[in-house]
Amino acid sequence: MKTLVLGAGIIGISTAWHLLERGHEVIVVDRQPDAALETSFANAAQISVSYCEPWANRQAPAKLLKWMFRNDAPLLFRPQLDWQQWRWGLQFLSQCHDAAFERNVRQLVALGSYSHAALKDVVRATGIEYQRLERGIAHFYTDPAAFDEAGKAAELMQRFGVNRKVVSREELLAIEPAFRHYDRIVGGTYTASDESGDARVFTQQLAALCAARGAQFLYGHDVTRLETAGGGIAAVHVRDTATRVAQRLVADDVVVACGSYSAPLLRQVGVDLPIYPGKGYSATFKLKKPELAPFVSTIDDEVKVAMSRLGDELRVAGTIEVSGWNATLDTPLAQARCRMLAERIERVLPGVCDTRTEAEGGNPRFWTGLRPATPTNIPYIGRTRVRGLWVNAGHGTLGWTHGAGSGKAMAELISDRTPRMAFGFLGYEAPRDTLRGEAQAA
Numbered sequence: 001m002k003t004l005v006l007g008a009g010i011i012g013i014s015t016a017w018h019l020l021e022r023g024h025e026v027i028v029v030d031r032q033p034d035a036a037l038e039t040s041f042a043n044a045a046q047i048s049v050s051y052c053e054p055w056a057n058r059q060a061p062a063k064l065l066k067w068m069f070r071n072d073a074p075l076l077f078r079p080q081l082d083w084q085q086w087r088w089g090l091q092f093l094s095q096c097h098d099a100a101f102e103r104n105v106r107q108l109v110a111l112g113s114y115s116h117a118a119l120k121d122v123v124r125a126t127g128i129e130y131q132r133l134e135r136g137i138a139h140f141y142t143d144p145a146a147f148d149e150a151g152k153a154a155e156l157m158q159r160f161g162v163n164r165k166v167v168s169r170e171e172l173l174a175i176e177p178a179f180r181h182y183d184r185i186v187g188g189t190y191t192a193s194d195e196s197g198d199a200r201v202f203t204q205q206l207a208a209l210c211a212a213r214g215a216q217f218l219y220g221h222d223v224t225r226l227e228t229a230g231g232g233i234a235a236v237h238v239r240d241t242a243t244r245v246a247q248r249l250v251a252d253d254v255v256v257a258c259g260s261y262s263a264p265l266l267r268q269v270g271v272d273l274p275i276y277p278g279k280g281y282s283a284t285f286k287l288k289k290p291e292l293a294p295f296v297s298t299i300d301d302e303v304k305v306a307m308s309r310l311g312d313e314l315r316v317a318g319t320i321e322v323s324g325w326n327a328t329l330d331t332p333l334a335q336a337r338c339r340m341l342a343e344r345i346e347r348v349l350p351g352v353c354d355t356r357t358e359a360e361g362g363n364p365r366f367w368t369g370l371r372p373a374t375p376t377n378i379p380y381i382g383r384t385r386v387r388g389l390w391v392n393a394g395h396g397t398l399g400w401t402h403g404a405g406s407g408k409a410m411a412e413l414i415s416d417r418t419p420r421m422a423f424g425f426l427g428y429e430a431p432r433d434t435l436r437g438e439a440q441a442a
């Protein structure tokens, strides 16, 4: 069977790998010159099975209103003249209650656990090295009220089989002493089984292994059009971004794994999924004092920023902005958010990173990416109503965590097997307790 995979981010490349494992002939198309050059490029690096709570929760609407005009807000909704954004916003609000939250968390944990096992299998089979640290993920709090709530979230996770435990300030600092100088910490949570590592390095290495196993890569090619005939996918039209030469590609199956851009592409053929960009930022700093830097990947709850050590650098990343398709760092808001990352790291880990600006002789690497966000935070993995057209997109804040498993699940579905997890796959009957509260067939 010949399968076209559109998109060479973590999701597309994992899909390609698992399809090759099942004997498919694979062609991967991406507009970029290499894998993982868009959202999978410089994320927070966390493999976070346990910290998977969606942004849509009971408190979110009030917070959104409060934060609307703050440039440093962790979650920012800036209305645009864009119907898709408003519709996405309304669907997000419809998920902001306890029953939806629990239902969504349950599925995210199921996918996360499945994916973590799949990632370990790939690493074992390939030996890929990507600055992996199996030191768990910690989460620290500075607000006592938020810390109280953390206990409830940990309980919920424990109910779903994730061992997230509440720890006192002293226990947290014993787990990760790097934060001992930050006296505002009141406590935290910790999950030993989570981990961290560089998603870009992993994805690019896996892409190289896919090529070595015979996958064909059409980099530098824009997917311009999906063509259907008789209710099925007939062809994919692509164009060389340099020469403008067009090609019509034909395959038995087509998987759309184009991150946020999956939604407009799928709408061409009447498949309408609420995937909308959630812009986020990261900064990567050289370590000035490696001996004082954390090994445990950590979330700073007050500003919702994650920190992960990648060799002799620290990646600091976070915040989400639902404000349209602008993917540049070249706006006053983007500049303010980058500054916030540098200032925050100086506050919690003073003197540890080289946070000097370029003008001051430093070399921080700022980056922004558009998370393919869904109102539930649950990705769309499965088949569309167009025969032979599949989707693997909408992984939002957790695409690195869910990448290996989403690729494996997609390859299983295409190979007529049902993945063993309690997850509502698109176009399949969902297990009773995993219904996402939205239409499953698209």
Ligand SMILES: Cc1cc2nc3c(=O)[nH]c(=O)nc-3n(C[C@H](O)[C@H](O)[C@H](O)COP(=O)(O)OP(=O)(O)OC[C@H]3O[C@@H](n4cnc5c(N)ncnc54)[C@H](O)[C@@H]3O)c2cc1C
Pocket (backbone or CB within 6 Å): 006, 007, 008, 009, 010, 011, 012, 029, 030, 031, 032, 035, 036, 037, 038, 039, 040, 041, 042, 043, 044, 045, 046, 047, 048, 221, 222, 223, 224, 257, 258, 259, 260, 261, 262, 265, 279, 280, 281, 282, 306, 317, 318, 319, 368, 369, 370, 371, 372, 393, 394, 395, 396, 397, 398, 399, 400, 401, 402
């Ligand atoms: C600041 C930030 C921090 C994050 N931290 C974490 C984290 O710690 N842990 C975690 O699990 N997740 C994290 N994420 C989320 C994660 O990075 C994403 O969910 C994931 O990268 C999405 O992968 P993808 O393959 O779907 O999309 P992408 O990586 O964007 O891949 C899609 C590919 O499709 C290609 N493409 C799109 N349209 C076309 C077209 N028309 N023609 C040709 N090619 C096309 C693009 O070039 C791209 O390569 C974070 C995200 C951000 C922004």
